[in-house]
Amino acid sequence: MGEHTYKEFDNELEAIRSGVLNMGGQVEQQLQRAIAALSDETPGESIDDVGATELLINAAQITIDQQCTQIIAKRQPTAIDLRTILTVTKIINDLERIGDEAKKIAYKAAATRGSNQLTRVRYLDVSRAANQARGMLEMALDAFARLDASAAADVIDRDGEIDAMFHSIMRQLISYMMEDPRTITPALEIVFIAKSIERIGDHAKNIAESVVQVVKGKDVRHATAEQIRAEVAQR
Numbered sequence: 001m002g003e004h005t006y007k008e009f010d011n012e013l014e015a016i017r018s019g020v021l022n023m024g025g026q027v028e029q030q031l032q033r034a035i036a037a038l039s040d041e042t043p044g045e046s047i048d049d050v051g052a053t054e055l056l057i058n059a060a061q062i063t064i065d066q067q068c069t070q071i072i073a074k075r076q077p078t079a080i081d082l083r084t085i086l087t088v089t090k091i092i093n094d095l096e097r098i099g100d101e102a103k104k105i106a107y108k109a110a111a112t113r114g115s116n117q118l119t120r121v122r123y124l125d126v127s128r129a130a131n132q133a134r135g136m137l138e139m140a141l142d143a144f145a146r147l148d149a150s151a152a153a154d155v156i157d158r159d160g161e162i163d164a165m166f167h168s169i170m171r172q173l174i175s176y177m178m179e180d181p182r183t184i185t186p187a188l189e190i191v192f193i194a195k196s197i198e199r200i201g202d203h204a205k206n207i208a209e210s211v212v213q214v215v216k217g218k219d220v221r222h223a224t225a226e227q228i229r230a231e232v233a234q235r
Helices: 007-036 044-075 079-111 116-146 151-179 181-216 225-233
Strands: none
Touching: 007 044, 007 116, 044 079, 044 116, 044 181, 079 116, 116 151, 116 181, 151 181, 151 225, 181 225
C-alpha cells in the first residue's frame, strides 16, 4: 500500500492489513489443532480448543468488516486502496469459512477413532492432504502480506493437487466400505473430513485470487490457472 497525504489513512489501512494477518494466524493455529486431532493421542481438550478459537475468528471478521465500512464511508478510497479494502472483505470471509471447516475436521476426527482398518487412510492420506491445504493457506497469507501476485499464482497452481488427493481418498474409502460393511460409518466420517480439507484448499485459492485482483486490478475468480499465470506475467 502506497503512502498517502493523510498519515491517519495509512494507519487505518495498516490496521486492516494487520488485522487480516492476525486473523489468518488464528485460523492457521486452529487448522493445525484440527490436523493434530486426526491422531488418537490428541486429548479432548485440544479438540475443544478448536471450537473456542472459532469464536475469536468470528469476532475478528466482524471487527475488520466494520473497519472496512468505516474507511469507505470516511475516506472514499480509489484505485488500489479501494480494491484492497473490497477484497479484504472477501478474504476474511474465506478465512472464517476455513475456521468452520477446521472445526468440522476436529470433531469428525474424534468420531473416527478406534477403527483400526482405516488408520492408514486417516493418519497418512488424510493428514497429508490436510497439511497440503495448510501449506496453501500459509502461502496465500504470505502473498497477501507482500501483495505478491506471482506467489498467489503459485497457490492457485497447487489447488489441483488437493483435488487429486481428495479423489484418491474417496477411492480408498469406497473400496473399504465395499469389502467390509463394518467400516461404513467411520469411512463416511472420513469422507466428510476429506471434503472439508478440499474446501479449505478452495478457500486458500480464493484468497490467492483476491491478491491477484488487488495487484493486477482484474477479477480472476473464473479464470484457469494458466490464464491467471499469464495475467500475472504481464507488466
